[in-house]
Amino acid sequence: MSGAHTSRVQPQLSRLAERITQLVLNSGSLNITPPELHSRFGPLLRADGRSVYRRRESGLYTSPEVLNNEERVVAAARRTVAPACSRERFLGVAERWNGPRLDAGQERLAEVFACSDKLIVAGIGLAGSENTTCSL
Numbered sequence: 001m002s003g004a005h006t007s008r009v010q011p012q013l014s015r016l017a018e019r020i021t022q023l024v025l026n027s028g029s030l031n032i033t034p035p036e037l038h039s040r041f042g043p044l045l046r047a048d049g050r051s052v053y054r055r056r057e058s059g060l061y062t063s064p065e066v067l068n069n070e071e072r073v074v075a076a077a078r079r080t081v082a083p084a085c086s087r088e089r090f091l092g093v094a095e096r097w098n099g100p101r102l103d104a105g106q107e108r109l110a111e112v113f114a115c116s117d118k119l120i121v122a123g124i125g126l127a128g129s130e131n132t133t134c135s136l
Contacts, residue, residue, distance in 0.1 A: 029061045077120040085114040 109123045
């Protein structure tokens with residue numbers, strides 16, 4: 001495309017993208033952006049009146065479907081079920097484990113995954129800290 005053509009098309013594409021965004025946000029999206037915690041202070045406001053401490057793209061949105069699914073996950077995490085494995089069985093298998101060595105935290109996490117009486121259990125850890133290894 002020529003530079004002149006691009007300069008005419010780009011504003012149209014930007015307007016179209018903005019219209020699509022507004023359509024999506026106004027048809028079923030729920031704004032869950034937290035309110036400002038502090039009163040406005042002129043020297044720290046952008047030209048659009050927003051605080052310099054709030055990222056420009058920091059609006060948070062969700063949908064009723066996402067919230068319903070999150071509620072289902074939380075309900076499942078609260079539901080008590082028969083454990084998949086006894087602690088004794090887990091420890092016996094762990095002694096014979098030939099895979100990567102686990103540190104104490106990883107071993108405890110693997111034990112919780114195997115022996116928990118909850119339908120869903122989540123493990124959270126830093127990226128690169130071998131979280132996936134614990135769930136093998």
